[in-house]
Amino acid sequence: MDNVPADMAFPPALGPVRVGRALAENSALLVNPFYAKDPRASFGKHVLTPTLALTSIAGATPPNWDVRYWDENLLQGPPPADPLPHVVGISVHLTFARRAYELAAWYRAHGSIVVLGGLHVLSCPEEALEHADAIAIGDGVQLWPTILSDIEQGKLQQRYDADYSRPYSLDPPPRRAILPRESFLTTTSVIATRGCHNRCGFCYLSTDGLHMPYRMREVQQVVAEIVADGQPYVVFVDNNLGSRPAYLRKLCAALRPLGIIWSAAVTIDVTDDPTLVRDMAQSGCTGVFVGFESLNEGNLTDARKRTPAPVDYARRVALLHQYGIQVNGSFVLGFDHDRPDVFARTVQWIEENRLECATFHILTPYPGTPLFRQLDAQGRILHRDWDKYDTAHVVFQPKHLSCAELDRGYAWCYDRLFSHASIWRRRPSDSRAVLAYLAMSYLYKRSNRFWHLLIRHRLTAALWGPLIEHSRRRHLKFRQQFDARTGQYISAGV
């Protein structure tokens, strides 16, 4: 943790318990707990856009309840307790489960009612129940109004269950007004679809008991949310926005007149039809996050990932680039077919294909997934210290690598990716886009000290706002040129 400022390595102190504080009736506080930042990745990642979990829960809060939001990762200290919230709702992921339980104990000791929800509660309900007055398993938007109503009537249950089969369009819009807008690059995180046509063995979507069929929201609902938030840059947080190409095409048609720019996670098969890629670009898509996972076909087969063959990845990346869409590739390291050469081969491929950005993840068996069961049965799980299940630590015994090799290789990949040489090698082939690419790369990837200052002083939106607006204008200009004549984009460098 040498390169991590103390307030990004450790959670804020909670202070002694003071009983007898005034309790604010019908007030709910929604908390996103602290997690330690990875010194190898960009500190800017957390403030790119907020998670939709808490704004969605806020959107489902009945009007007679007052609701507030606190994200400990915005470095503004511990969550408020004066006056004491009547109910505290905490989102729990496995990487910050320990902190979530600490917060739960602290608020309960003061006298608040604590409700825990989120992915880890679904994976490990018994564990979560030990720390809460009630747990919400599955879709919190359906459960939250019932939980609050039961509290009002003094008949709170310990456990509430909902699956994800209800039509998605019945959900109320998330309440983004509760967010501290100055702290995020954009507050418009949006979700259009839920689920994925794949079920990779390592993905949380394969968790036991998680029934999440693919669901799409009405395109006009999505557009209305984007317009209401009024930001130039929109981030789709869907697991895979491209699972249904016909839906994506319809969405693109509706986004096009808005003049915004957007990015989303998709699988690489979105490039099966080049006209879909064109539609994405013409509607403002300037970047995609693609889970390539591995360049080794055996690994993809083992993970049961239905995907085009890795030998065809390069052509598909080139197609996205041709339409001015930047590619942020996600790679998982430590699969059973990975040997010590996996690190250099992966980074070399990223450089050869000029991926503007990449993220690396050490293979992590999330509890309840087929991968966890397989490694557990083989006696390869090293421990159940969930804090370390953050894809930056080795938590299982790899097959053809030692734990130390995997750990060193992962660090090497990031060091290499963020090096001047690699940033330069991956510059866009169109010289007009190079300057914008370099500015963004250096600001995002090589400015962690600066990010720390921006986050602490709540300057993220103030600094990035003009850059985003500049990118949007450039993109619109290129789009006009494209529409008018050339038939081909050059990178807008967003």
Ligand code: B12
């Ligand atoms: C946005 C996002 C982020 C953002 C967070 C931004 C921020 N400012 O907080 C950033 C980029 C920082 C991020 C980072 C990471 N992320 Co992330 N992220 C997401 C993403 C894409 C969207 C989350 C979201 O908004 N979902 C939509 C909401 C509505 O769904 P939900 O969170 O499940 O919430 C529902 C229920 O769970 C429940 N619920 C949730 N909280 C609560 C609370 C209460 C009180 C109640 C009643 C109910 C409830 O109700 C909600 C509505 O139905 C998800 C993938 C996805 N599509 O979910 C991955 C995801 C959550 N991330 C994941 C991972 C692994 C990470 C990283 C560890 C990866 C890495 N190494 O960098 C890091 C580190 C974070 C950490 N240590 O925990 C995994 C988690 C896997 C797991 N089993 O825990 C996911 C699922 C991606 C994946 N496919 O694997 N992430």
Ligand code: SF4
């Ligand atoms: S393609 Fe991505 S989102 Fe879909 S199941 Fe696989 S890892 Fe999960």
